[in-house]
Amino acid sequence: MYDLLWLIPALPFAGFVLLATIGSRFPRSLTAAVGVGSVGAAAILAVLTAGRFVVSPPPDDFFRQTLWTWISLNGFTPEIALYLDPISLVMVLNVSIVGFLIHLYSAEFMADDESYCRFFAYMNLFLGSMLTLVLADNLLLLYLGWEGVGLCSYLLIGFWYKEPVRAKAAVKAFLVTRVGDAAMAFGLFLILANLGTLQIQELTERAVLLWPVGSKLAVAAAGLLLIGALGKSAQIPLHTWLPDAMAGPTPVSALIHAATMVTAGVYLIARMHVLFTLAPMVQYAVAVIGCATLLVAGFSALAQSDIKRVLAYSTISQIGYMFLALGVGAWSAALFHMVTHACFKALLFLACGVIILGLHHEQNMFKMGGLRRQIPFTFYTFLIGAASLAALPLVTAGFYSKDEILWASWSSTLGGPWLWLGGLIGALLTSLYTFRMVFLTFYGKAKSRIDRFPGTAMMIPLAVLALLSLGIGLIQTPGVLGNVAFFSGFLSASLPAMTEGNVSARFENILLVISGVVSVSGIYLAYLFFLKKPGLAQALTNNPLGAVLHRCSFAACGFDRAYHWLFVKSFVRIATWNRHDFTDLVYRGVAGFAQVCSIILGASQTGRVRHYAVGIVIGAVVTIAIMVLS
């Protein structure tokens, strides 16, 4: 079973190659079969492998498969090799299953698109790259997958390339993440130069032995990797690409937000947790950035009118929770939230896609309303997703994962009340903006009519994801609610448990109740403001302070504008100013000088003997004078 591991990333790649080379001659059904089937086969293999892993784990809880040696130079031998351990297994399951459901959904969603084949080719490449990323045994191969998902996000965000806005959003996504990637590459150089390897297990072992806790090299290495993670996972200050990434088709958004791409940064930090433990300063920065991001993004989601933008900011915010968990050393809690988030965020996007398709690409929530009667199935699934995102207590998966993070942010020796409070306020914001979205879209007066209804290929993924969004939380529950620790127990082979400070179990229960209350009250506030008394929200935005806050939230705290002024404009100005290459002026100056000399000397050739005689005399006098005087 394990020997077939290579097929998991290879199948989507094969699908890509097939579709990219001869796919244009395929009928649509075959294109869909190849595109969806390759990922489906990979998902089945992943499930089988996982079953085998749980029943009879390989020795030492990991399996390594070398395909070939990529480079071999002076003892640096990065291989094209796969590494399967509990972390990568969780990632593989997450990516392939959610990815498969999204592919299945897309088969119907994109049915009318003229570039059906190109779409599935890109999607398969995306999945293949992401699976390579999570299965990579060394950082160089991981970097290949890392750049691969960046490329695919570029291709898919700009899928409808004819519209300049979309094409530009694609470039922005690639460019902003590339800033992080360059830092990460620099981190790889540093690790390679100092530890002599990029193989993950080897380098962590060496790092522990060679780098004391808090040493500058460890801090530099972890810091550079962190910048890479910030870019891919859309955390402050490199988060600005994600809201614009909405320009892609909706299944692409689902893929980027749920299964691939943004989870890569979380995975990287979890995978390199040893390095981050060696650099407590950087690890603390992870927590602080996560906390800041979840607040800023949650706040930004409040005033958006585009439904996909709300979801985008909510993704940034939820990834912020994962970073918070990573920062306080709650590694498995971060991955747990990633799994639940993948389910409910994919669900939300796919349900949202039904609306957008039904309304002819209308994304403005203020033009929707009352949709729950028109598409009840979609409404209920969306509601489940929203409840899970808002962490509705007890029944949703999001509750269990978010609560674990909140608990960890206080109880961990690396955390504290402030981080917890930040997370709690974020939770309030989350349920507020989530249910604002629900109420604006599905309740109230119907403002538009859906004229295209989802078929089976779109409904099945919604149903499956809805079930997962409710049920998957039960694999890891807090002490008072059953104390299931299947997930963290499974991961314990490769991720250490969090070190808890001196906090009692009773205190945990109090915090649990508080977070539950906060979640519900956020929903109530949304109900109050956006359904019961819409005038209230209006009054709030009319108040001068409220207006400023509203504008700030709508502009997502002005990051985009600031970057535009700071970087884009100045770069373009410098580049345009020097368009004609000023170094050329130097050489043109030399050429001009020669030309001037030629004209002057040419003028002396007059053809008159007396001019020449004078010249000879002057020359002779000067020469003699020099000889005499010197």
Added chain:
Amino acid sequence: MTLIGLIVVPFIGGLAAWLAGGGKRSPRWISLAALGVECALVGTLWVRYLTVPHATQWFVDVKLPWIPEVGVGFHLAMDGLSLLMVSLTMILGIAAVISSWNEIQDRVGFFHFILMSALAGVTGVFLALDLVLFYFFWEVMLVPMYLLIGIWGTGRKVYAAIKFFIFTQAGGLLMLMAILGLYFVHGWSTGTYTFDYVELMGTRLGAPVTMLLMLGFFAAFAVKLPMFPLHVWAPDTYVAAPTAGSVILAGVLSKTAGYGLLRFVLPLFPDAVALFAPIAMFLAVVGIIYGAVLAFAQTDVKRLVAYSSVSHLGFVLLGIFALNGYSLPGSVVEMLAHGFSIAALFILVGLLQERIGTRETDRMGGLWASAPKMGAMALIFVLATLGLPGLGNFVGEFLVLAGAFRTNVWLTLFAAGGLILAVIYALWLMLRTFFGENRGQLKPADLSAREMALLGVMAAVLLWLGLFPQPVINATQPAVDFITGRIHGNQEPAGERKAILHSSDQLTGLFVPADLLRANPSPVTERSWDSRNGISHEEGGPTSAPRFPALQSGVYR
């Protein structure tokens, strides 16, 4: 004999193409046939290289007397490095012939004679081990290129041709002076007057003289590469040249410069090179950034590609002067990958211009709709240009930067910034041409089967270089070991430099238990970056590898 054949076959093929004159098709087929023979020759050499074990670096060595009175010999030899370069020349030669199939309609026979002579000259440059012979071939490749641009160019072709000629000729003359200087200095100190590479290797020269001689060689190669700030001829020339000219200029001729640095400058003048390296690295990094920024500002596609080439060749230069066992093979991989990617981009620009009659990006946009195959091909090569892992350029750039990091951390940081700038101009290029709004309402025809095949092969080569670069790295190894050995052996280095330049076994067995390191504090512990922690985890011990030398002493060592 095979080596002589490698040089003679293209020349004779070109001559035959010229004499065949008349029709427009026959010169093309004759040239292709000649290059086919060349292919077969290179193929036999590859077989020989891979199967026959060879004791020395040179697996084929031809040495005939030429003018023995003054020590000039006809010495050709081939090692893995020159084999790679000759293979590149051959493939891009074929690409040049195919890409000018429709473009060149005027004096077709003479065109092919000129093109094939240039290829013969380049091949000679890659094989010559006698300095006079090397200089001869160096000039042989210059004159045909001058004519190629001047006759079949477009736009300001005469201006460009003269600019190209003056720049390269000035560099070439400096090299000639350096060759003669080396000849006499060597003769005075040893009594044997010779131009032979192998014999010259034995000399140790006084420092000031070597620095001057080294700079003479360096000037020629820096112009040809081109290195900032000597790059100004390149964009003008690439733009004015016909497609085949741009392909050969950017794809192959710039590689003669990299090759010359590796083959001659580094091993002949190891001491001077070690002194000069920081300056060369600095200029390389400036070139990387400067070229990338200028590329972004261009509205002429061909000019944009030309400046991107300046930026990439900065990586080659950086790798060469980082002088270690990572960066040198990295440079070679980068040279090959750049050769293919830049040639393919110039071909695509040529095809595009042929179809829509313009190179101005302001009039393009949204071309993917009518030419998806062309767009996909452009995308692949643009991605190679921006260093996407999985394609050859990434392997080159990664190794170059990983090597440069060991020599100079801060310069590497700026060079890594080039990775970001590359994304800007590369994706901007795609955005302005194939994506976005179709501003000029242009609808170019898609690629034909012949063009698809040509570009497909080049893409496949890049993919192969990106995923299986090991054969290439192995082929460079003897030359790289020789260079690092020269530089390492010709000076008594401080422990730090010694460790940098020692190419092999640098890191094998680096991993030693920490307690061992604690027990044997190395003499350079106090220089270690993190010395306050009291263990020499970066340097010293039995397996010292240098760590962050530059962080303590500013930009340069």
